[in-house]
Amino acid sequence: MLNFPGWPRPSLPASGHTETNLLVPAAQILALAAVLVCALVYFASYAQNRISLRNEAHLVRSAVGAELRTLADVAVSYSWWGDAVDRVFVQKDIDWAWSNFGEALAESYHLTGVFILDEVNRTILASVGPDHVGEDALGYLGPEAAALAAEARKSSLTDVVPVSGIIVVGGKPNFIIASPFTHWEVKMQPPGRGVLLVVKEIDGRVLDKIADQFMITNLHWADANSDADVHLPLEAIDGRVAGHLSWAPSTPGTELMEFLVTGILGVVVLVFVLAARVLRAWQQTQSALQEALRSAEAASEAKSLFLATMSHELxxxxxxxxxxxxxxxxxxxxxxxxxxxxxxxxxxxxxxxxxxxxxxxxxxxxxxANRLELQPEPLEIAVAVSEAVRMVQADADTLGVDLRIDLPANPPRLIADAQRLRQMLLNLLSNAVRFTPAGGQVTVRASVGEHLRIEVVDTGCGMRPEDVPVALEPFRQVDGSLARRHQGTGLGLPLTRSLINLHGGELLIESMPGLGTTAALVFPASRLVAAEEKAPDGALV
Structure with missing residues (x-):
């Protein structure tokens, strides 16, 4: 304890009974209040967890329905096809049917089976995976398939409406779509009407896609009698339960409760400690201030560690x-x-x-960590660019930046991951808009030669050539001061370079101060599909 010459030493009062007697009921009231608050927090967290669980169940059920509708659109695009009607039902070209349906369609969309029936449900083509399964498609699929085919034939010749649902094949739940074959020209429609049956198992690939889309943890099929936390039954078209989906439900309420309870208990403990110090050691004021300073520093370190840990749980x-x-x-x-x-x-x-x-x-x-997997599919370059431009248009309008698109006519399709392509374009466009002053211009253009080159060109401030490697480093920005004008994590360009590298391409950046920047995504020719290789309905042949 500090003791300056000539200063009186602090001393305890003759009796501290009054303060002690007041501390006991105050402590009891504080403890009771803490218990009541913790109980309220518990019930609130339970209610929040239940709401979150209902929302997740709704999202999962909606996502399954969306997958079914997507598959139905694919079936319609292949059945509402004049060439298919002519080649399969008029010319009886089974080899053509096998090439375009048994192989191309099945492989492109990871289908379990593809079946073509004539007007009286006789099997023209039946395949499961790469193999023929004989002529009895309805025997393989069950009686529900015949009912779906009959219902599909009721669809109008000018407005094809597929029939879809879930069936159980071999003990496993499957999507099934029945779409009637329809000629573009009604007068060319042959008598009778064949039906395309498309079957896709709701397997781990489908469940992983849904889980990644909505950030659902451990989505899987579970037995109805298992100990899983969640059971979501999916009903088949015959009224039976095709299976039960289960997942690990998120618990935002529990996490919030743990955070609040920890804070409440910390406050209670802190109040008791401070009260004890005030009542028993008030004469040591200088020492108490030093101790409080050390406690504050420790609390600050604990807070920093806590925030660093919580960032992973956001x-x-x-x-x-x-x-x-x-x-x-x-x-x-x-x-x-x-x-x-x-x-x-x-x-x-x-x-x-x-x-x-x-x-x-x-x-x-x-x-x-090499754990990012791509989901490549044929993409329209113009559609992808337009979507990305539309998503940054509002920011560009706010900043007074002119956005333009300059694409060649009828460009080829690009085999790429749609989500990652959009992410790359958004990163480049966001940077260009952010670093371009009012009245400037940002242009997205593309050229096709030995490779596909998609460029984002701006008339912004630009940067020195030696600063380009800095901009490509994670968490680095060319303007790295604490008072920098432009916000961001410094991950946009490094992440874009990593994503284009996963596609077998490269990110090229050319920039000069005061002249602007050109950032180019260069895709190899192996990822391009020529426009003339598309069937009339847009499907690849």
């Missing part, structure tokens, strides 16, 4: 914020006043922005 509560704000914005639980609906929209947009930052970090971690 996605679950962020999903809850985004989901609930979307429900409020869309008035799912009843209409809100326009003002509060605007607040909900702002919360929703901010949540998506923060989730995007967290996702960038996680995506970059996946790339660094």
């Amino acid at each position: 996605r679950t509560p962020l999903n809850a914020i985004i989901g609930f704000s979307e429900l409020m914005r869309d008035g799912v639980w009843g209409p809100l006043p326009e003002r509060y609906r605007g607040y909900a929209a702002d919360i929703h947009a901010s949540g998506y922005h923060l989730l995007g930052l967290v996702s960038d970090v996680l995506d970059f971690s996946k790339v660094a």
